[in-house]
Amino acid sequence: MKxxxxxxxxxxxxxxxxxxxxxxxxxxxxxxxxxxxxxxxGNGSLFEMDITTxxxxxxxxxxxxxxxAAIYGLPLPALEFALPGAEAAxxxxxxxxxxxxxxxxxxxxxxxHVTIGDSRDWFAGAEVATYFGLLEQxxxxxxxxxxxxxxxxxxxxxxxxxxxxxxxxxxxRRARKGETLKTLDGxxxxxxxxxxxxxxxxKPLALAGVMGGWDSxxxxxxxxxxxxxxxxxxxxxxxxxxxxxxxxxxSHRFERGADFNAAPVASALVCSILLANGGSVEGELVDxxxxxIEARTAQRAPxxxxxxxxxxxxxxxxxxxxxxxxxVENVLTALGCGLAxxxxxxxxSWQVSLPxxxxxxxxxxxxxxxxxxxxxxxxxxNTLPSFGGGVRALPWAEAEAxxxxxxxxxxxxxxxxxxxxxxxxxxxxxxxxxLVVPLGNPLSEEAGVLRPSxxxxxxxxxxxxxxxxxxxxxxxxxxxxFSGSTEKVEERPALGFGAAGSLPEQxxxxxxxxxxxxxxxxxxxxxxxxxxxxxVYFDGxxxxxxxxxxxxxxxxxARIVADGxxxxxxxxxxPSEAAARKVKEPVIAGEIYLDRLxxxxxxxxxxxxxxxxxxxxxxxxxxLEQSVAWESLDAALAGLQIPELVEWRVREVFRDARLxxxxxxxxxxxxxxxxxxxxxxxxxxxxQARVVEAVGKAGARLRS
Numbered sequence: 001m002k003x004x005x006x007x008x009x010x011x012x013x014x015x016x017x018x019x020x021x022x023x024x025x026x027x028x029x030x031x032x033x034x035x036x037x038x039x040x041x042g043n044g045s046l047f048e049m050d051i052t053t054x055x056x057x058x059x060x061x062x063x064x065x066x067x068x069a070a071i072y073g074l075p076l077p078a079l080e081f082a083l084p085g086a087e088a089a090x091x092x093x094x095x096x097x098x099x100x101x102x103x104x105x106x107x108x109x110x111x112x113h114v115t116i117g118d119s120r121d122w123f124a125g126a127e128v129a130t131y132f133g134l135l136e137q138x139x140x141x142x143x144x145x146x147x148x149x150x151x152x153x154x155x156x157x158x159x160x161x162x163x164x165x166x167x168x169x170x171x172x173r174r175a176r177k178g179e180t181l182k183t184l185d186g187x188x189x190x191x192x193x194x195x196x197x198x199x200x201x202x203k204p205l206a207l208a209g210v211m212g213g214w215d216s217x218x219x220x221x222x223x224x225x226x227x228x229x230x231x232x233x234x235x236x237x238x239x240x241x242x243x244x245x246x247x248x249x250x251s252h253r254f255e256r257g258a259d260f261n262a263a264p265v266a267s268a269l270v271c272s273i274l275l276a277n278g279g280s281v282e283g284e285l286v287d288x289x290x291x292x293i294e295a296r297t298a299q300r301a302p303x304x305x306x307x308x309x310x311x312x313x314x315x316x317x318x319x320x321x322x323x324x325x326x327x328v329e330n331v332l333t334a335l336g337c338g339l340a341x342x343x344x345x346x347x348x349s350w351q352v353s354l355p356x357x358x359x360x361x362x363x364x365x366x367x368x369x370x371x372x373x374x375x376x377x378x379x380x381x382n383t384l385p386s387f388g389g390g391v392r393a394l395p396w397a398e399a400e401a402x403x404x405x406x407x408x409x410x411x412x413x414x415x416x417x418x419x420x421x422x423x424x425x426x427x428x429x430x431x432x433x434x435l436v437v438p439l440g441n442p443l444s445e446e447a448g449v450l451r452p453s454x455x456x457x458x459x460x461x462x463x464x465x466x467x468x469x470x471x472x473x474x475x476x477x478x479x480x481x482f483s484g485s486t487e488k489v490e491e492r493p494a495l496g497f498g499a500a501g502s503l504p505e506q507x508x509x510x511x512x513x514x515x516x517x518x519x520x521x522x523x524x525x526x527x528x529x530x531x532x533x534x535x536v537y538f539d540g541x542x543x544x545x546x547x548x549x550x551x552x553x554x555x556x557x558a559r560i561v562a563d564g565x566x567x568x569x570x571x572x573x574x575p576s577e578a579a580a581r582k583v584k585e586p587v588i589a590g591e592i593y594l595d596r597l598x599x600x601x602x603x604x605x606x607x608x609x610x611x612x613x614x615x616x617x618x619x620x621x622x623x624l625e626q627s628v629a630w631e632s633l634d635a636a637l638a639g640l641q642i643p644e645l646v647e648w649r650v651r652e653v654f655r656d657a658r659l660x661x662x663x664x665x666x667x668x669x670x671x672x673x674x675x676x677x678x679x680x681x682x683x684x685x686x687x688q689a690r691v692v693e694a695v696g697k698a699g700a701r702l703r704s
Contacts, residue, residue, distance in 0.1 A: 001051055002135050003064050005044035007153075011065035012074055019045040022068060029373050031058050031067050039134055046134065056256035057357040060155030070334035070374050079154060081268040084275065087112070089283030093226070094169025097288055102196045102236035103172040103208065104293030107263045108286040109271055110163060111225040114279035116218060119145040128273065143218040143225065146273035148249075156229065156258060156266040157250035159198075160274070161205060163224035165216045168201025172208060172230070179204055182214040183246075192243055196236045198228065209237035209254040210246050225279075227270050229263040231293070235441070259357035260298040263287075298356040302340070305332075305367050307348040313365070314372050316381040323371065331374045332367065396493065396598040400478060402530045403495060403594070410523045412474045412497065417457025419480075420447035425456035428551050428577075431593070435483040450482035450489070454496025455551060455591050459573065462498045462589070463581040472501030474515075478594070493598070497523075497570070498589035517556055520570060520588040524560060527592070531600040533562045551577050551589075560592065562600065568592035608675075615673040618688055619651065620695070621703040626662045628699040633668070636698040640690055644679065647671040665703055668695070 005019045015022065023033035023045075035048035049064070057063045062079060069076040093110055097103050119128040119142045128149055132139055135152070139145055147158045175181075175191035181204045182188045189207075191197065197204040206212040209232035218225065237254040241247060264285060271281065307325050314323055325348040329339055338353030354361055361367065372380070394400075404414065422445060426436040430452035442448040451457065454477050465473045476497040484490040499515045521538065528536050539561065541547035543554025549569050557571020570590020578587060622633075630650060637648050652667035659665060672679055672687055692702060 001049040001059055003047040003049050003061060004039075004131060004134055005047065006039075006042075006134065007061045007131055008065050008068060009044065011062060011076065012068055014074055015068060016072060019047075023047060025071050026064070026067060028376060028378065029067060029071060031055070031064060043134055053256050054360040056155065056253055057259065059253060059256075060151065060153060062154045063357075066334070066336070067374075070331060073330065073334070076334075079265050079269070081265070081272045083268055083271055083281055086281040086283055092283055093286050095286050095288045096169065096171050097290060098171060098173040099196055099236075100290045100292070102174075102233045103230060104233070104290045104297065105231040105260060105263050106170070106172055106288050107229045107267050108170060109227045109267050110282040111227065111271060111274060111279050112282050113223060114143075114225050114274055115277040116141050116143055116220050116222050117277055118142065119273065119276075141218065141220070142274055142277055143222070146270040149273060150229075150266045150269050151249055151253065153269065154262060154266060155253060156262040157209065157253055158227065158229045158266050158270050159206060159212050159250075160218050160270065161212070161216045161226040161228065162218055162222045163226045164222075166200045166205065166226060167203070170205075170226075170228075171199050171201065173197060173199060175204060181205075181207065183207065183211045184214055184217060185211065186214065189244055195240045195243065196232065198230075207240055207244065207246070208232050210241045210244070210251045211248055225274065227267050227274070229267040229270070231258055231260050231263055231297070233293075257359045260294060261356040297359065300354050300362075302338075302351040302353050303362075303364055303367060305350050305352050305364050309364065310368050310371055313368050314375075314380065316383055317375075317379055318381055319379065323375065327375065328371055331371050335370060335374070337367075396594070399531070399598050399602055400493070400594070402602060403527055403597075404478060406527050406530055407476045407497065407523070410474075410526060412476045412499070412523070415458075415461050415475045415477050417451075417454065417461060417477055417479065417496075418447065419451055421449060421451045421456040422446045423448050426452050429453035429455040429549070429591075430483070432483060435485070437482050437484055437486060437489050440486070452481055452483050453591055454479055454481060454494050455589060458496040458498045458589055458591075459551075459577070459581060459587070462500055462587055463583050466500060466583055466585065466587075474499045474501075493594040495527075495568075495592040495594050496589075497591075498587060500583075500585055500587045514586070515588060516586075517558075517572060517588055520590065521558070524568075524570060524590070524592070528560070528562060528567075528597075530603055531562070531597060532603050533600050535564070536560075536562045550574065560590075562597070565596055566593075567596045611673050611675045613674055613676075613678050615646070615671050616679055616684060618670050618672065618684070618691075620668040620670070620688075620691065622666045622668055622695060622700040623659060623663055623703045624666060624700045626664060630666075632698045633666075633695055633700060636694040637670075637691065640694055642672075642687055642690065644672045644674050644683075644687065645670060645691075646673050666700070 005022065009015050020036060023036050027033050032050040033047045034050050037046040039046055051059050058067060066076055093108050095106055095108050097106055119139060128145055129139055132145065137148060143160045147160060150156060150158050175193055175195040175197050177193050179191045180188055181191055191204065196208040198206040198208050204213065205216045232254050234255050234257055237251050241251040264287060267285065307328060310328060311323055317323060332339060332352060336355035336357065340351040342349050342351060352367055361370065408414065420439065426449045430436055436452055437450040439448055439450065458475065458477060461475055462473050476495065478493065478495055480491050481494045482489055482491055499520055501515060503513055503515055503519065538558040540558050548554050548557055551574055552569060553572040553574050557569065559566055560568040568591055571588065573587040573589055648668065648670045650666060651669040654665040670691060672684060
């Protein structure tokens with residue numbers, strides 16, 4: 001945004017500093033000046049400003065002058081514009097607000113016998129043309145220049161209609177289905193029923209807060225003018241502007257929150273410029289308000305502010321006197337706040353009435369921030385805040401660290417995805433349908449809801465890597481997912497993971513082989529092994545039942561069940577989802593519900609002294625039916641509870657036609673070792689017999 005120091009000094013003739021110092025002081029107070037350009041003798045400087053979206057009140061010359069007045073303790077004259085006496089009118093001009101949720105105030109003033117032409121001298125002896133020339137703002141006509149001057153001067157958009165082209169009166173309403181409007185850019189637009197329009201009793205005249213209409217615009221032949229200055233809701237203007245692909249000076253300001261009380265002043269300013277070429281005012285200002293919107297903007301409840309709280313939060317200042325009651329009163333009064341003093345526990349305190357142009361100020365802490373900002377952050381001593389407590393870890397911090405360490409050790413890289421996703425992705429991946437939380441003001445349709453699952457973000461990151469020629473991807477994310485409704489949102493921790501490409505080179509036996517379902521299953525088992533659980537198994541449901549998550553391949557996926565509770569799903573990405581994300585190679589992805597997993601205690605590592613005595617290894621060649629799985633043998637050996645049986649594992653699996661048609665051979669390796677003695681042969685014989693008996697009950701027999 002461009003600001004003229006010549007214009008600022010017209011508001012503040014006693015400004016005591018040079019333009020460069022003014023720029024530095026404004027920047028230190030959060031009204032950033034990014035560039036200073038000398039405009040020559042007598043013209044001052046041009047400031048290139050970077051005003052944050054919450055400070056719409058400073059997106060104009062008067063707003064910046066208000067900040068300068070607060071910094072230097074100068075009086076700032078109120079904006080007042082005298083108009084000639086109004087001619088008598090038969091009856092007030094008709095204005096009706098039907099869309100009371102989107103238009104809080106609408107003012108209308110009728111001007112008769114105006115002359116449309118060049119703008120004349122005005123405003124404290126300066127010419128409108130002078131300011132416009134320095135700002136490189138094009139002069140069009142006094143009607144257009146007047147409305148442009150109003151938003152440059154005080155930041156409030158206005159609009160002038162040709163009164164003779166208005167049929168009946170003004171109605172602020174939603175558009176009707178099928179209505180059209182030719183806007184000032186010359187385009188014929190088909191209106192949406194959600195569009196907010198300013199209309200007469202027959203037709204729409206303008207997109208409210210965005211752009212005026214072609215058929216009611218001011219022309220050189222115009223003699224009677226209706227000047228409009230209104231307050232429109234941010235969301236209503238934003239949606240209308242986005243729907244029609246428009247971004248105007250008016251919409252830019254209304255979308256960020258206009259000043260409810262600025263409309264009458266802006267109307268008087270525009271009328272003053274128009275009447276400089278001749279004409280008269282007919283009737284009084286028509287001012288229609290919606291009490292509910294006025295109550296939450298211009299008539300907000302006062303906020304309590306205590307000097308002791310200001311001093312506690314802001315701390316020590318460089319100056320010895322510190323932040324005093326006078327400092328607080330001077331700063332807040334200069335910013336437009338009303339202060340009513342009261343006494344609390346012997347310390348100064350106030351009931352602060354908030355200015356209508358600062359909708360970003362709502363609480364006591366906001367007022368304290370304003371005091372600190374205007375006082376100057378460089379005026380505070382460099383001190384650290386005191387802290388008397390201790391750092392307390394979250395209850396699940398240790399378990400989360402164990403999960404993270406396990407995945408990092410397995411060769412996965414931690415990633416951070418977006419907290420938002422699209423409604424379609426949420427519907428696809430939500431563990432419980434119907435509990436997706438939509439955003440009230442989404443950035444886009446692709447980020448319209450809070451993520452109910454980590455899967456959308458994980459798949460996006462994997463696809464992004466693969467589509468950028470990163471051939472091997474192994475990612476995980478530990479994050480928060482959301483469910484419930486807009487009234488009550490529930491947050492839960494979750495783990496998302498995904499892999500594609502080849503195994504890492506460190507896997508000497510399998511380097512170069514593509515990652516498959518069983519590789520990821522092994523990593524999942526490692527994560528589960530960090531927790532104490534009685535049983536854990538993996539199962540699934542037939543694809544035709546529809547019980548499998550829709551984003552997973554119906555026949556290449558599994559459910560994770562720990563102690564009878566479903567704690568997650570994983571498997572190969574569904575082909576249709578892979579195609580939608582333009583992924584050509586198999587992707588294995590999954591999600592674990594950490595809130596359920598954290599209900600289980602962590603497995604505590606138990607250290608034991610290393611035996612100094614020789615271990616003894618015994619191998620058993622077994623024959624089993626195809627239906628007998630290793631898990632049954634493993635459970636049988638664990639059930640023996642032989643202290644000297646320190647290890648057992650599968651050493652080899654053998655399938656051959658010489659075995660039975662539905663049989664296979666398994667080489668079971670066992671290791672026996674005692675901590676306090678060398679094992680005798682008779683002991684080993686007894687152990688071996690018990691092992692053979694246990695595996696026999698599990699369905700195995702010794703191979704002959």
